[in-house]
Amino acid sequence: MKKLILYIGIFVFSLSCYSQDSLIQYLEIAAKNNPTVLQRFNEYQAALQKVPQAGSLPDPQLEIGVFLSPMELISGNQVADIKLMQMFPWFGVLKNAKDEMSLMAKAKFETFRDSKLQVYYDVQRVWFDLYKVRQNIQISEKNIEILKTIERLTLVKYKYGSLGGNSSSSGGNRNSGNAIATTSGSSGMNTMGGNSASTTSPSAGSISSAPMSSTSGGTSLSDVYQIQIEMGDLENNIALLKNEEQIVVARFNSLLNRPQRTSVAGIDMLPSEPLDISYLTVTDSMFTHNPMLKMLQMEQQSLTARKKMQKQMGFPMVGVGVNYTVISKSDMSTSPMNGQDMIMPMVTLTLPVYRKKYKAMQIETGYLKTASEQNYQATANGLQTEYFEALQLYNDALRRMKLYENQSELAKKSLDILIKTYSSSNSNLTDNLRVRQQLFDYELKQVDALTDYNKAVAWIKRLKP
Numbered sequence: 001m002k003k004l005i006l007y008i009g010i011f012v013f014s015l016s017c018y019s020q021d022s023l024i025q026y027l028e029i030a031a032k033n034n035p036t037v038l039q040r041f042n043e044y045q046a047a048l049q050k051v052p053q054a055g056s057l058p059d060p061q062l063e064i065g066v067f068l069s070p071m072e073l074i075s076g077n078q079v080a081d082i083k084l085m086q087m088f089p090w091f092g093v094l095k096n097a098k099d100e101m102s103l104m105a106k107a108k109f110e111t112f113r114d115s116k117l118q119v120y121y122d123v124q125r126v127w128f129d130l131y132k133v134r135q136n137i138q139i140s141e142k143n144i145e146i147l148k149t150i151e152r153l154t155l156v157k158y159k160y161g162s163l164g165g166n167s168s169s170s171g172g173n174r175n176s177g178n179a180i181a182t183t184s185g186s187s188g189m190n191t192m193g194g195n196s197a198s199t200t201s202p203s204a205g206s207i208s209s210a211p212m213s214s215t216s217g218g219t220s221l222s223d224v225y226q227i228q229i230e231m232g233d234l235e236n237n238i239a240l241l242k243n244e245e246q247i248v249v250a251r252f253n254s255l256l257n258r259p260q261r262t263s264v265a266g267i268d269m270l271p272s273e274p275l276d277i278s279y280l281t282v283t284d285s286m287f288t289h290n291p292m293l294k295m296l297q298m299e300q301q302s303l304t305a306r307k308k309m310q311k312q313m314g315f316p317m318v319g320v321g322v323n324y325t326v327i328s329k330s331d332m333s334t335s336p337m338n339g340q341d342m343i344m345p346m347v348t349l350t351l352p353v354y355r356k357k358y359k360a361m362q363i364e365t366g367y368l369k370t371a372s373e374q375n376y377q378a379t380a381n382g383l384q385t386e387y388f389e390a391l392q393l394y395n396d397a398l399r400r401m402k403l404y405e406n407q408s409e410l411a412k413k414s415l416d417i418l419i420k421t422y423s424s425s426n427s428n429l430t431d432n433l434r435v436r437q438q439l440f441d442y443e444l445k446q447v448d449a450l451t452d453y454n455k456a457v458a459w460i461k462r463l464k465p
Contacts, residue, residue: 022265023127026256027120033257034119040112047105055098060086061321075337076327085321085348089313096309103302110295117291119255121462125455126252131267132451133245139443140238143436144231146415150432151227153423158220223429230433270454272401279460280391287383289465296376303369307362314358319348383463390459397453404446411439 031037063083070077250260287293322345329339352358415435422432 022267023124026127026252026264027123029256029258030119030123031116034255035257037112037116037119040108040115044105044108044112047101047108050101051098051105054101055094057094058087058089060084070328072330073327074333075335076330076333076339078325079328080326082324082326083321083346084324085319085346087317087319087348087350089317090315091312093309093312096305096312099305100302100309103298103305107295107298107302110291110298114291114295117462117465121458123252123255124458126248126255127267128270128451128454128458130245130248130252130264131270132447133241133248134266135447136444137238137241137245139440139447140234140241143440144234144238146436147227147231147234150419150422150429150436151224151231153419154223154227154429158224226429226433270450272450272453274398275394275457275460279464280394282387286387286464287380290383290463291465292379293376293383296372296379300369300372300376303365303372307365307369310358310361310365313361314352314355316352317350319346319350321346321348387460387463390456390463393452394456394460397449397456400449401446401453404442404449408439408442408446411435411442415439 061084063081063085065081067079067081070079072078249262249264252264253260253262322343325342325344327339327341415432418432418435422429
């Protein structure tokens with residue numbers, strides 16, 4: 001239990017970089033309530049109880065025989081016969097059996113510790129997923145507000161353009177009428193002069209194009225509709241994210257073994273501090289404290305103790321006992337020992353002449369130990385591969401965090417400039433929407449990178465506790 005408290009303290013201290021009291025509290029709840037952790041702990045407790053069983057002597061044998069009709073002897077009548085026998089295994093059998101069970105209990109403890117670390121990792125991973133979903137909701141809501149701002153500016157420009165277009169259209173009609181009158185006069189003069197060629201006034205084109213100019217610089221209702229389409233997409237995306245949030249909350253509460261609809265406290269920002277150099281260094285002993293490898297080491301040591309025990313079981317077992325005979329007095333006997341009970345010490349010895357089973361037991365244990373060694377090597381290789389994957393995810397997320405933070409700042413500044421110039425009719429709507437979409441994408445990618453970064457940190461600490 002002291003080791004258990006020490007391991008919990010070390011792991012909780014390693015999480016101090018998160019400075020999130022709520023997360024640490026959730027980890028403590030998971031350690032106390034998670035069914036898998038409790039199962040492994042009970043298995044460990046059960047394994048501890050096998051140690052005194054394996055180190056105990058066989059139960060003594062007591063035999064009592066009572067004569068229904070006393071047996072007549074020279075020195076009296078035999079009434080009953082009592083035998084007590086205790087068997088003793090060969091020297092070292094009990095010690096090695098106790099060592100085997102102790103090492104198996106330690107292996108169970110490492111299994112329990114591994115399950116606890118796995119639950120800690122799962123809780124953190126789901127916690128980060130919940131942060132990602134909630135941040136995406138906030139970013140989407142913020143982008144809806146940006147689109148509403150652009151929509152208001154577009155409506156103002158459209159209304160202003162409509163009023164300006166109507167006034168210019170009226171002036172154009174008046175000018176058209178004058179042009180038509182002038183043209184008619186000129187035509188009559190040309191006719192009287194004998195020129196029969198007809199001329200077309202250039203103002204006729206302005207008559208047909210006057211109704212089209214009501215959009216004032218390209219701003220029309222289609223721009224408003226385009227903005228509303230994008231707002232609808234974002235609102236639909238928010239609804240999907242809220243459904244996903246419920247699923248993630250249910251998964252998180254399942255790890256804590258509590259009702260799935262229990263509310264989960266939020267988190268405003270995830271840490272982004274780099275890992276200590278000890279976690280990023282690749283050494284031969286990098287997985288010394290990994291519970292899975294330590295469990296396999298304990299298993300190999302227990303098999304070694306078992307093989308020693310099986311070899312010693314091939315030697316005889318010695319039994320020491322006593323035979324007590326109850327004799328009553330006989331009226332017919334004149335012996336001086338008439339009626340005296342008899343005590344007879346006894347020694348028994350087993351004869352392990354069937355050697356095949358003992359040899360087969362040792363060979364079986366040898367195969368199991370070889371298999372355990374191969375399992376150790378395979379597990380170590382798998383852990384090393386996982387470590388490099390986690391390290392690659394860590395470095396990649398760190399790079400993406402810096403990139404998208406810079407890209408988001410640039411896109412935000414660009415969008416601010418475009419909105420200001422758009423209000424003065426110096427830019428079109430397409431540029432605003434395009435940069436707004438870029439900012440939206442970069443903010444989402446920045447959240448993804450931060451989430452992946454923290455997952456990678458938790459993964460590395462899971463492999464190198």
